[in-house]
Amino acid sequence: MTSSLLLGLIGDGISASRTPRMHENEGAAHSIPTIYRTIDISNPRLAEVGLEELLTGAVRLGFDGLNITHPFKQQVIGLLDEVDPVAARINSVNTVVIDSTGRTTGFNTDVTGFAAGFRAGLDGAATEAVVQIGAGGAGRAVGFALAELGIGELIIADTDVRRAEGLAADIVEATSVGTRAKAIGLDELEGAAASAQGIVNATPVGMKAYPGTPVDTSVIGSDTWVADVVYFPLETQLLAEARAKGCRTLDGSGMAVNQAIDAFELFSGQKADPQRMRETFLSF
Ligand code: NAD
The missing domain is CATH 3.40.50.720 (NAD(P)-binding Rossmann-like Domain)
Structure with a gap:
């Protein structure tokens, strides 16, 4: 079983993201010490750094997984060892699992996340x-x-x-x-x-x-x-x-929370508690 998790989010202008807190809280609740860092390309320190260098750096430093957001969801595909068929079909990756050998596999939990949020919030529509x-x-x-x-x-x-x-x-x-x-x-x-x-x-x-x-x-x-x-x-x-x-209405929280629930399971092998993840998301 995973004993600890080192995770990150690569994207532009992501300092206010709620995803790090959802993963860190959920990891703690599963007794998996979890550190989740934002790797924000709007940070001047990263001004000259490309996606390939960031991904290689994360693999070399022992990250267990990454979320990928704007503007890299398509660009990252060509840099991965393997891409899940659903993510390949939509040509977009938002979650990368890095195994103990450094092998990278891309997934898309935005799709499953929106679908889960829809089923929960607009059932029977x-x-x-x-x-x-x-x-x-x-x-x-x-x-x-x-x-x-x-x-x-x-x-x-x-x-x-x-x-x-x-x-x-x-x-x-x-x-x-x-x-x-x-x-x-x-x-x-x-x-x-x-x-x-x-x-x-x-x-x-x-x-x-x-x-x-x-x-x-x-x-x-x-x-x-x-x-x-x-x-x-x-x-x-x-x-x-x-x-x-x-x-009847459905707000954006369902997609945001459920993409993190699905990513947490990919990173840790453990099922996240939907209620706890939602409460963390709403606690900002
Ligand atoms: P994006 O820039 O990739 O895409 C936005 C698209 O909307 C573009 O194709 C643009 O041409 C189009 N557009 C803009 N204004 C329009 C208008 N008035 N009429 C018709 N088309 C218009 O942006 P994105 O990454 O897809 O993000 C869009 C929104 O989704 C943002 O608010 C983002 O925060 C949100 N988002 C939410 C979640 C979630 O989990 N809930 C996940 C990702 C993004």
Whole structure:
């Protein structure tokens, strides 16, 4: 059994991440002393350091695992010894397990994390037609998770229409469950949102730096469910307006907590306690 864990998160501007505390608390609760460091490329000390050097350094220094976030989730794939088939299919890795020989294996727990959060928070929600706004890093994970959840038709909008088209094509190609996926322009978004059974925001709109809503909520019906991946703040303007209409809503905490739950199990071989992980996440 793992006797201690040395973990890290590699990314840009991650000093406020809640992931380190979730892993350290959970490790302690399993009597596994756990140190989890942020390796933030916005730190001037790392100004000239590339991802390959950071990964090699972590392996050499005896790290047991890493989480990978923006802007490295795709770049890291080419640097790993092995990539789990799900992560390879979506072309995005957010978790790297480093074994005792230094061998690296990449996984994607954003996909499983969003799916678990969805099952817990929107159980039984209608999923025949769903509109997803945003096809960037989080959006790719959300799109594949929705497909695996059995969405009938996924309609994807992004200000960068080529990103939306690329994600729709990848989902159609990769999924065996027969999800239909298509990209639409922003000019078609309101019409699609008005007739969808569910809407997911996977853009940064709703964060303090990006105020507002990604779609005009006056077009959304009260029987439409609305999910957001933004978790700074948890109550985005989109969710507040949707809730005021009587819509079922899902905030970004489910994805954030469940990606850490799944990563903890990969790092430690132990099952994390979902309630404790959630309480740690919310305790900031
Ligand atoms: P990103 O920059 O990779 O992707 C954002 C995408 O949204 C881009 O493709 C962009 O073109 C598009 N976009 C931006 N504004 C838009 C608009 N008004 N209409 C349509 N498309 C628009 O960013 P990301 O890494 O995917 O992060 C997005 C959000 O998800 C952030 O708020 C981040 O904090 C959050 N996030 C949450 C979790 C979680 O666990 N809950 C995990 C990862 C990211």
